[in-house]
Amino acid sequence: MTRQGCCWEALPDDDNILDRLAGLAKVIPQSIMEQALIDSGRNHQRACRLCHRSMLWVVLAMGLLTHLPIRQVYKHARKMREGEKTPARSNLCEARQRLGVEPVRRVFDLVARPLATPTTPGAFYKGLRLMGIDGTVLDAPLTRPTTSAFTAAAADAATALSRKFAR
Numbered sequence: 002m003t004r005q006g007c008c009w010e011a012l013p014d015d016d017n018i019l020d021r022l023a024g025l026a027k028v029i030p031q032s033i034m035e036q037a038l039i040d041s042g043r044n045h046q047r048a049c050r051l052c053h054r055s056m057l058w059v060v061l062a063m064g065l066l067t068h069l070p071i072r073q074v075y076k077h078a079r080k081m082r083e084g085e086k087t088p089a090r091s092n093l094c095e096a097r098q099r100l101g102v103e104p105v106r107r108v109f110d111l112v113a114r115p116l117a118t119p120t121t122p123g124a125f126y127k128g129l130r131l132m133g134i135d136g137t138v139l140d141a142p143l144t145r146p147t148t149s150a151f152t153a154a155a156a157d158a159a160t161a162l163s164r165k166f167a168r
Contacts, residue, residue, distance in 0.1 A: 015077075018066065018077050019077070021065045021066070022062060022065070022077065022078060025061060025062065025065055028112065029061060029108060029112055033108060033111050033112060034054070034057055034058065034061075034104075034108060035054075036107075036111060037057070037104045037105075037107035037108040037111060038053055038054060038057065038104055040104075040107045041101070041103040041104040041106075041107050042103075043057075043100065043101070043103070043104050050079075050088060051088060051092060051093070051096035053099070053100050053104065055078075055079065056093075056096045056097055056099075056100045057100060057104050057105070057108070058078050058079075059071070059074055059075050059078045059079070059093070059097070060097060060100065060105055061105070061108065062074050062077065062078040070090070071090060071093045071094065071097075072087050072088075072090055072093065075087060075088065075093055115130065117130070
């Protein structure tokens with residue numbers, strides 16, 4: 002049975018969700034979130050349920066609880082008490098847009114870093130850090146710009162091949 006895009010049978014128990022959020026709080030402490038809000042100029046707002054501070058936590062929790070709709074994530078992230086009303090989905094979306102991407106980007110900049118050291122087994126090869134690169138091959142239409150941009154072999158094919166990489 003589904004309701005508002007959420008499959009009730011697939012929902013994990015509350016303890017699992019609370020464990021995930023507790024782990025997130027250990028990786029991203031409150032001080033990091035405060036610093037990200039200050040650095041992005043989003044720290045001056047009156048206290049309310051949908052302030053930048055609470056919405057930043059909800060957005061970070063959305064990264065862990067991708068299988069839940071935003072209202073459910075909000076309930077878990079705010080550890081809402083019985084009877085406390087959940088804002089409408091549209092209000093949550095507007096608050097998320099008001100927050101913007103900059104505080105989330107700043108949290109990433111403050112938290113994300115390589116964990117491996119040169120002594121970590123398998124992390125380095127001949128003094129260089131190993132990293133994974135993912136890629137895909139896309140078909141590009143055979144037009145004059147694409148055939149000139151790709152190899153001469155592509156001109157003989159039905160479509161030119163474009164490689165896209167992500168790291």
